Amino acid sequence: MNDHTVSPPSVGPTVGPVGDQPSGFEPKIVAFVCNWCTYLGADLAGTTRLEYPPNVRIIRLPCTGRIDFNLIIKAFEIGADSVLVSGCHPGDCHYTSGNYHARRRWILFRELLQTLGFDLERIHFTWISAAEGHKWQQTVKEITEKTRKLGPYKYLCSGDAASRSGDFTSPSSVGLTAELSNSETPSSSQRGSAPLTCGKPPAFRAAPDPSSSSAQAERLSLSPRAEETVQGVRPAESRSLSASQAAEPQVQALREACRRLLAEGSVKVVIGYGKRGPVFVTRPEDVEQLVWNDHCLANLTVYLKRKEIRALGRPAIVVKGCDERALVVLEKESQIDRKEMHVLGMACPGMGEAKCETCEVHLPRFADEVIGESGQHAAESGERWKSLEALLALPPAERMAYWASEFDRCVKCYACRQVCPMCYCERCLVEKNRPTVIEPSATAKGNLAWHIMRAFHLAGRCVGCDECTRACPAGIDLRLLNLSLAKAEEEHFAYRAGMDPKAELLVGAYSLQDKENFIR
Amino acid sequence: MSATISQAALRGLVAEWISQGKRVAGPRLVSSEVGAVRPSTLLRAVSASRTGEPPLLYAPLESSDQLTLEGFIRPANSIKEFIFPKHQELYGYRITGKGIELSAVEPPAREQVLIAARPCDAASLPILDHVFNWDYKDELYNLRRQLTTVVTLACAAHDDACFCTSVGLGPAAERGSDALLLELGEGEYEVRCLTEKGKALFDGKLQSSERVASVSAGPEKRFEAEAVGAFVKEHFDSAFWPAQTLACLGCGACAYTCPTCHCFDIVDEGNIERGVRARNWDSCQFAMFTLHASGHNPRPNQPARQRQRIDHKFHIYPEKFGEILCTGCGNCARNCPAGMGVLGVLTAL
Numbered sequence: 001m002n003d004h005t006v007s008p009p010s011v012g013p014t015v016g017p018v019g020d021q022p023s024g025f026e027p028k029i030v031a032f033v034c035n036w037c038t039y040l041g042a043d044l045a046g047t048t049r050l051e052y053p054p055n056v057r058i059i060r061l062p063c064t065g066r067i068d069f070n071l072i073i074k075a076f077e078i079g080a081d082s083v084l085v086s087g088c089h090p091g092d093c094h095y096t097s098g099n100y101h102a103r104r105r106w107i108l109f110r111e112l113l114q115t116l117g118f119d120l121e122r123i124h125f126t127w128i129s130a131a132e133g134h135k136w137q138q139t140v141k142e143i144t145e146k147t148r149k150l151g152p153y154k155y156l157c158s159g160d161a162a163s164r165s166g167d168f169t170s171p172s173s174v175g176l177t178a179e180l181s182n183s184e185t186p187s188s189s190q191r192g193s194a195p196l197t198c199g200k201p202p203a204f205r206a207a208p209d210p211s212s213s214s215a216q217a218e219r220l221s222l223s224p225r226a227e228e229t230v231q232g233v234r235p236a237e238s239r240s241l242s243a244s245q246a247a248e249p250q251v252q253a254l255r256e257a258c259r260r261l262l263a264e265g266s267v268k269v270v271i272g273y274g275k276r277g278p279v280f281v282t283r284p285e286d287v288e289q290l291v292w293n294d295h296c297l298a299n300l301t302v303y304l305k306r307k308e309i310r311a312l313g314r315p316a317i318v319v320k321g322c323d324e325r326a327l328v329v330l331e332k333e334s335q336i337d338r339k340e341m342h343v344l345g346m347a348c349p350g351m352g353e354a355k356c357e358t359c360e361v362h363l364p365r366f367a368d369e370v371i372g373e374s375g376q377h378a379a380e381s382g383e384r385w386k387s388l389e390a391l392l393a394l395p396p397a398e399r400m401a402y403w404a405s406e407f408d409r410c411v412k413c414y415a416c417r418q419v420c421p422m423c424y425c426e427r428c429l430v431e432k433n434r435p436t437v438i439e440p441s442a443t444a445k446g447n448l449a450w451h452i453m454r455a456f457h458l459a460g461r462c463v464g465c466d467e468c469t470r471a472c473p474a475g476i477d478l479r480l481l482n483l484s485l486a487k488a489e490e491e492h493f494a495y496r497a498g499m500d501p502k503a504e505l506l507v508g509a510y511s512l513q514d515k516e517n518f519i520r
Numbered sequence: 521m522s523a524t525i526s527q528a529a530l531r532g533l534v535a536e537w538i539s540q541g542k543r544v545a546g547p548r549l550v551s552s553e554v555g556a557v558r559p560s561t562l563l564r565a566v567s568a569s570r571t572g573e574p575p576l577l578y579a580p581l582e583s584s585d586q587l588t589l590e591g592f593i594r595p596a597n598s599i600k601e602f603i604f605p606k607h608q609e610l611y612g613y614r615i616t617g618k619g620i621e622l623s624a625v626e627p628p629a630r631e632q633v634l635i636a637a638r639p640c641d642a643a644s645l646p647i648l649d650h651v652f653n654w655d656y657k658d659e660l661y662n663l664r665r666q667l668t669t670v671v672t673l674a675c676a677a678h679d680d681a682c683f684c685t686s687v688g689l690g691p692a693a694e695r696g697s698d699a700l701l702l703e704l705g706e707g708e709y710e711v712r713c714l715t716e717k718g719k720a721l722f723d724g725k726l727q728s729s730e731r732v733a734s735v736s737a738g739p740e741k742r743f744e745a746e747a748v749g750a751f752v753k754e755h756f757d758s759a760f761w762p763a764q765t766l767a768c769l770g771c772g773a774c775a776y777t778c779p780t781c782h783c784f785d786i787v788d789e790g791n792i793e794r795g796v797r798a799r800n801w802d803s804c805q806f807a808m809f810t811l812h813a814s815g816h817n818p819r820p821n822q823p824a825r826q827r828q829r830i831d832h833k834f835h836i837y838p839e840k841f842g843e844i845l846c847t848g849c850g851n852c853a854r855n856c857p858a859g860m861g862v863l864g865v866l867t868a869l
Contacts, residue, residue, distance in 0.1 A: 413772035
């Protein structure tokens with residue numbers, strides 16, 4: 001190892017300013033390379049005196065399998081114009097399979113970035129071996145030239161859309177200058193008062209929308225009559241659900257089953273739905289608390305991991321077919337022992353949610369007992385991506401503007417994380433500050449990084465219960481991010497999380513046959 | 521005799537304030553629209569889904585027609601974020617050789633009008649004044665407070681989560697408001713100017729009328745606030761807490777949408793050479809909130825954190841500042857993904 005050549009020698013810029021870019025623009029390219037192949041390839045280029053532009057900053061890691069996606073985001077955050085990730089050719093990995101793992105992850109990650117409106121022209125993946133000094137030279141030349149043509153990357157449109165957060169940041173700000181002056185600091189130029197400068201600034205929908213404001217009124221039970229009939233905190237709504245007829249015998253059967261289980265002592269607690277929300281029934285005489293109606297939206301499997309619930313003893317858990325998928329993944333990830341619980345599956349005609357329109361699991365498949373029967377048929381699966389496709393039809397800059405405007409409302413209450421059955425880490429990455437990977441502030445930068453991380457840590461794991469979206473007090477449509485990964489999983493790997501208990505986990509495994517068309 | 525204004529004239533006033541360069545914020549259906557499509561509206565066209573509906577929030581108004589004046593109980597957030605933002609930079613730092621340079625980063629503040637705030641929002645401001653002017657006078661808070669005029673819209677309806685009458689407020693409570701609007705019907709509002717700021721805002725814009733608005737009774741009283749404080753004081757280790765709070769998942773939705781919750785965390789963001797010190801909202805429901813550097817956590821589980829929240833609102837705060845830290849808005853219940861909120865706990869108590 002020639003450690004003294006950490007920065008491969010280069011002989012100055014070989015390409016001048018191109019096109020209408022401001023003269024003097026020098027692209028900043030961050031290259032994450034593996035120690036054994038690409039780094040040595042770059043080293044070879046240096047020792048053989050191959051000239052290439054000095055715009056690339058090399059960061060050497062043990063293996064592409066260890067290159068965290070957060071690093072790519074971090075590079076853009078701190079001003080990279082392009083990013084290159086490069087490692088050993090398939091079959092050459094010094095750890096046998098690191099690059100196969102990386103390949104599978106990148107296939108998914110690129111799809112997420114695409115949904116978010118990242119410019120994929122600025123994210124490059126290559127395989128470069130220790131013998132390919134020329135390929136390194138060529139790659140860096142090409143990327144530098146391409147980036148120079150594209151111009152500086154306006155990550156997040158280079159402005160903070162934090163106009164709503166009560167920061168008095170509007171450029172039209174007048175009068176009343178306080179003691180505090182608006183001096184230029186590095187951060188104020190990054191997240192300063194500039195309005196969105198790239199793409200079309202997102203327009204907010206104005207109030208007059210009869211359909212939604214009447215829906216709003218109805219939801220909030222404005223009419224006195226609705227008020228009287230409302231039970232529980234979340235007001236009831238009349239929706240045409242076949243559940244209402246079938247629900248009564250079904251809830252009796254549920255209560256009966258729970259009474260039996262608790263009385264015989266085989267379970268100590270029933271995790272079920274109550275009038276206001278989840279209830280935890282420990283005595284047979286309390287089973288009347290259990291309900292079954294179209295407000296039973298929560299995915300109760302999230303409680304299986306909670307210490308306070310575990311302390312109560314062996315649980316019986318009420319699941320819908322969609323929730324049950326979470327059990328499959330949790331068991332696969334060794335988080336629960338399926339034998340240590342009793343699963344009460346509810347036949348579900350649909351709760352009127354978007355996910356129910358395309359539901360294929362109205363009847364739980366792996367429950368210890370299934371209560372009720374479902375007459376519903378599986379929907380056309382093509383409909384599932386409809387909302388996502390509408391977003392993907394937009395140009396990348398508009399997609400990013402859309403997300404910037406959505407994430408602007410994020411207050412980082414982490415309800416999306418807390419309701420997620422798959423988010424079971426004892427300490428979330430966002431709570432670690434040595435080093436700070438995700439900035440804890442609810443700023444444009446901190447929010448985007450957080451939502452990328454949340455979505456991608458669910459790659460191959462999200463079961464599509466949409467709890468994150470339901471929980472969000474700011475109404476951010478987080479399911480679009482989950483959908484984009486679900487679509488990629490299905491299209492590239494014919495995989496659906498939690499559908500098949502025999503299937504291997506998607507991320508954490510690999511196949512020599514994984515296909516992509518973007519790694520050069 | 522009363523002073524009145526029509527809805528059209530009120531919108532006209534809002535437009536005028538905006539054109540004067542004031543920041544005007546009020547209830548608004550907020551959703552991002554990109555191109556001609558809002559992705560989730562497409563989804564909603566084929567479903568009756570509740571999830572993903574555009575939320576009604578207090579948000580800055582770019583035009584007066586964005587202001588929503590009818591058909592809602594209250595927005596999902598609170599007005600506190602216009603006085604005490606979710607993220608506020610305190611100062612910038614730059615390390616130069618051996619010295620450290622500090623620089624102010626707060627942009628110049630400007631006047632703002634919060635229009636159609638609910639009485640339960642307006643009342644939160646005088647309550648918060650105590651804590652921001654106690655041992656330390658918080659300049660950033662006070663500056664924004666001074667520059668803010670609150671125009672409250674009295675409630676004509678309430679839902680099951682509302683409990684203002686249990687904490688000494690009501691559908692037309694005047695506390696914290698500079699002016700109060702009451703619906704007269706047919707697009708007319710009675711205006712009661714309560715402070716000089718309120719008078720200045722509506723000066724010469726009102727008509728006099730014989731009509732006087734009737735005030736709705738509001739939600740039925742659900743509990744005695746003093747009794748709650750007394751209970752919490754006596755029942756620190758009670759089994760009541762674990763039993764009542766099992767469903768709590770430990771997110772900050774209740775605290776962040778509460779008009780009175782005001783805890784914050786201070787962070788440095790930047791690198792070894794330069795950056796900013798900022799304060800961010802924080803919530804007592806997070807496990808990290810009370811975690812000590814030693815690893816000890818005095819609030820080790822969710823029941824203890826829920827108790828802390830009630831304790832602070834109904835016992836600690838009144839003991840220190842003479843009034844409870846709750847305005848009965850019910851946001852904690854409406855926004856709770858597990859259907860909880862303080863009301864559920866308090867009525868059970």
